[in-house]
Amino acid sequence: MERKQFQAESKRLLEMMINSIYTKKEVFLRELLSNASDAIDKIYYKALTDDNLTFNKDDYYIKIVPNKENRTLTISDTGIGMTKEELETNLGTIAKSGSLAFKKENELKDGFDIIGQFGVGFYAAFMVADVVTVTSKALGSGQAYKWESEGADGYTIVEAEKDSVGTDIVLQIKANTEDDNYDEYLDEWTLRNIVKKYSDFIRYPIKMDVTKSKPKDGDDKEFVEYTEEETINSMVPLWRKNKSEITDEDYENFYQEKRYGFDKPLKHIHLSVDGTVRYNAILYIPEKTPFDYYTPEYEKGLELYSNGVLIMNKCADLLPDYFSFVKGMVDSEDLSLNISREMLQHDRQLKFIAKNIKNKVKRELETMLKNEREKFEKFYASFGRQLKFGVYSDFGANKETLQDLLMFYSSKEKKLVTLAEYVERMPADQKYIYYATGESYERIEKLPQTELVADKGFEILYFTEDIDEFAIKMLLNYQEKEFKSVSSSDLGIESENKESEKEAAEKEYNELFDYMKNVLGDKVKNVKVSHRLKTHPVCISTEGEITIEMEKVLNAMPNNNQQVKADKVLEINTKHEVFESLKSAFEKDKEKLDLYTKLLYNQALLIEGLPIEDPVEFTNDMCKVMV
Numbered sequence: 001m002e003r004k005q006f007q008a009e010s011k012r013l014l015e016m017m018i019n020s021i022y023t024k025k026e027v028f029l030r031e032l033l034s035n036a037s038d039a040i041d042k043i044y045y046k047a048l049t050d051d052n053l054t055f056n057k058d059d060y061y062i063k064i065v066p067n068k069e070n071r072t073l074t075i076s077d078t079g080i081g082m083t084k085e086e087l088e089t090n091l092g093t094i095a096k097s098g099s100l101a102f103k104k105e106n107e108l109k110d111g112f113d114i115i116g117q118f119g120v121g122f123y124a125a126f127m128v129a130d131v132v133t134v135t136s137k138a139l140g141s142g143q144a145y146k147w148e149s150e151g152a153d154g155y156t157i158v159e160a161e162k163d164s165v166g167t168d169i170v171l172q173i174k175a176n177t178e179d180d181n182y183d184e185y186l187d188e189w190t191l192r193n194i195v196k197k198y199s200d201f202i203r204y205p206i207k208m209d210v211t212k213s214k215p216k217d218g219d220d221k222e223f224v225e226y227t228e229e230e231t232i233n234s235m236v237p238l239w240r241k242n243k244s245e246i247t248d249e250d251y252e253n254f255y256q257e258k259r260y261g262f263d264k265p266l267k268h269i270h271l272s273v274d275g276t277v278r279y280n281a282i283l284y285i286p287e288k289t290p291f292d293y294y295t296p297e298y299e300k301g302l303e304l305y306s307n308g309v310l311i312m313n314k315c316a317d318l319l320p321d322y323f324s325f326v327k328g329m330v331d332s333e334d335l336s337l338n339i340s341r342e343m344l345q346h347d348r349q350l351k352f353i354a355k356n357i358k359n360k361v362k363r364e365l366e367t368m369l370k371n372e373r374e375k376f377e378k379f380y381a382s383f384g385r386q387l388k389f390g391v392y393s394d395f396g397a398n399k400e401t402l403q404d405l406l407m408f409y410s411s412k413e414k415k416l417v418t419l420a421e422y423v424e425r426m427p428a429d430q431k432y433i434y435y436a437t438g439e440s441y442e443r444i445e446k447l448p449q450t451e452l453v454a455d456k457g458f459e460i461l462y463f464t465e466d467i468d469e470f471a472i473k474m475l476l477n478y479q480e481k482e483f484k485s486v487s488s489s490d491l492g493i494e495s496e497n498k499e500s501e502k503e504a505a506e507k508e509y510n511e512l513f514d515y516m517k518n519v520l521g522d523k524v525k526n527v528k529v530s531h532r533l534k535t536h537p538v539c540i541s542t543e544g545e546i547t548i549e550m551e552k553v554l555n556a557m558p559n560n561n562q563q564v565k566a567d568k569v570l571e572i573n574t575k576h577e578v579f580e581s582l583k584s585a586f587e588k589d590k591e592k593l594d595l596y597t598k599l600l601y602n603q604a605l606l607i608e609g610l611p612i613e614d615p616v617e618f619t620n621d622m623c624k625v626m627v
């Protein structure tokens, strides 16, 4: 028997192939099953064009037979088979794809699922096998042949016995090593999982004898094992079925089967696009936040299939970060894959699909907000934070896309409202969109700073998440209305006091406020008359870009060496009784004024939810007032 050498470059390629092309050894099965499916497809195609051939569906299948004793795994198909010459050219030359040639010869374009194109997949078998034996009988040929190889050393081809047309591939599975447990490729359960993962939607049945157990006759305690042949792949992918035949339940089952999440999805989107880039996609908007969603461990992405064969588990490029909650899959026949099928050659098609998906998800969310408010609010409770991050990140590049999906709690409506709803309700004399920040709705409700705005009858949006104010700062305005914190020094509200009166008040108490400012040193930038307070004696407001809430968030960030400081202003309500005490202390007892100033400042901090620098001093000061 003559041993033939692989061509020199093939030898190196084979070594490379075995060791480095694939990151996971288990994909060998995907490659062999895809080849088997291609082989059946070829008979199917021949039958379409040759009147002497009929294609009886039941005769065409793939079978996997693990044998633990002999350490062999056999993959048989009833496909077109290979002649001696084909065994030689297709399996003897690496990077020679008989399938690609077949596709070209027959000018197969649309609708045909031939998967092979590079002529390398077969050799993946050597990642798990020491010896690979291929026995094949070609359609229309009376003689079968056996191709055998131990890898890089070459191969032999001899005549063989085989009754029916098709191919049997026998892998002599490697012995276990310290790093790899090859036994698992002989295990029914593992094999079934690998088939489910990569080849579930191969169009022909993939059969395997599955071990089962049943109660022994007349005994319900003892069980006997038996084997039964089962088809282990689903064959028809849900996304290739006619949409009108798919029920909501089918979509939900698919979500569960694919383990996209443990919840019930809020919405599914089924896309069948037949344009420049053809693809099918089933996308889901989950209801619940995955436990690791807001952590760096969470990986976004959609499953990516090429012709029904899984290429990538999580293709991140298909989703923008702000829609990272979307689950599902995309299947396209138009992808340019690289040899390992683990990466894409060109991302043009992918970019096109990603853009479509982004627009579709956006539109679906907008429709949900419009027509299914309750559902949208559920979604928003889980993923609203992500949308706000989306507005803020990338220097606001996506704010236009996302701004209409934002919602905040409204002081008037006592529920979440959109910015559009807010603006629509704004009275003519209201210049700004007002917001207040705090830990909870209840705390914000009691903030002294909200008094004037609320008194004017203006609606205030309550921000309770750290990202809220940052997102809004990035938006700057909505429908040309600027956002304004109720704590900012200029609220843009005409107070009852005229400007001249305000100035007079400032002047009148100039000395008192200067004195108080000195007591507080650089803790505050200024002490001044408040034109917003009604019932409260003091509050803190800010001047400039950085608000108190932002100061809190920025300083709480890890690795933040430079502490940020908001320019705080202590505002005093000159109509409050306490002010009388301040005035009289200023005239008669400066020590008392020092004490009052510090107390009032600390009170204002507490109301704001800020820590007081020296709690012991604060309680001592309180006691001083009591005695």
Ligand SMILES: Nc1ncnc2c1ncn2[C@@H]1O[C@H](COP(=O)(O)OP(=O)(O)OP(=O)(O)O)[C@@H](O)[C@H]1O
Pocket: 031, 034, 035, 036, 039, 077, 079, 080, 081, 082, 090, 091, 096, 097, 098, 099, 100, 115, 116, 117, 118, 119, 120, 121, 122, 123, 167
């Ligand atoms: N089970 C089979 N039945 C018939 N022909 C086969 C079978 N397996 C492989 N072949 C032939 O051998 C060729 C080489 O197979 P191989 O898996 O290396 O590459 P491919 O499937 O063409 O491309 P890819 O690397 O993209 O999978 C195939 O193109 C096909 O012509």
